[in-house]
Amino acid sequence: DVKVTQSSRYLVKRTGEKVFLECVQDMDHENMFWYRQDPGLGLRLIYFSYDVKMKEKGDIPEGYSVSREKKERFSLILESASTNQTSMYLCASRTGVREQYFGPGTRLTVT
Amino acid sequence: RKEVEQDPGPFNVPEGATVAFNCTYSNSASQSFFWYRQDCRKEPKLLMSVYSSGNEDGRFTAQLNRASQYISLLIRDSKLSDSATYLCVVTGGSSYKLIFGSGTRLLVRP
Numbered sequence: 001d002v003k004v005t006q007s008s009r010y011l012v013k014r015t016g017e018k019v020f021l022e023c024v025q026d027m028d029h030e031n032m033f034w035y036r037q038d039p040g041l042g043l044r045l046i047y048f049s050y051d052v053k054m055k056e057k058g059d060i061p062e063g064y065s066v067s068r069e070k071k072e073r074f075s076l077i078l079e080s081a082s083t084n085q086t087s088m089y090l091c092a093s094r095t096g097v098r099e100q101y102f103g104p105g106t107r108l109t110v111t
Numbered sequence: 112r113k114e115v116e117q118d119p120g121p122f123n124v125p126e127g128a129t130v131a132f133n134c135t136y137s138n139s140a141s142q143s144f145f146w147y148r149q150d151c152r153k154e155p156k157l158l159m160s161v162y163s164s165g166n167e168d169g170r171f172t173a174q175l176n177r178a179s180q181y182i183s184l185l186i187r188d189s190k191l192s193d194s195a196t197y198l199c200v201v202t203g204g205s206s207y208k209l210i211f212g213s214g215t216r217l218l219v220r221p
Contacts, residue, residue, distance in 0.1 A: 042213035102154035
């Protein structure tokens with residue numbers, strides 16, 4: 001069974017904290033993605049990576065950075081968390097334009 | 112204008128009904144099209160790809176109209192378990208990027 005896992009389901013952080021969200025896939029996919037999902041706005045792409053150590057900005061990269069040191073792992077970093085980064089964060093992976101598999105999501109609350 | 116637009120609903124239908132959703136997209140260069148399903152508090156999962164000739168998977172039929180830039184999903188004989196949000200998805204200018212609509216919510220009542 002294919003799997004994308006995320007390090008936490010729920011996370012509460014304080015404003016200004018550095019936050020790490022981890023994502024691991026076991027399908028040997030080249031492409032990995034980080035999205036945030038907010039009511040009425042749908043899924044918005046933050047960053048993606050098409051290979052180890054490669055990264056590309058998505059539509060809303062401000063306030064975020066990413067790291068991909070190994071093929072199976074893609075990390076999202078909030079350098080200094082702010083309340084407007086309270087959201088559901090979804091990691092995904094895929095090969096080519098085939099099915100994209102999502103992790104279960106991390107609901108982050110920044111207070 | 113959003114790149115992918117969907118009616119948010121909710122569509123509230125009785126069991127056994129036929130229901131159809133449409134989605135429009137703005138990028139005429141989009142090459143691949145999909146419907147994803149997202150249950151409440153769960154991650155999206157692929158429901159079906161959408162092919163130019165139209166395709167069917169059991170009770171679900173997807174159609175693509177490239178000239179008018181819209182995609183449709185028809186669900187026949189609705190089940191309670193079909194209650195979910197249906198996301199229309201298209202590829203953007205780069206094949207790496209999937210553009211997700213905000214979703215159409217379906218509620219199937221007994």
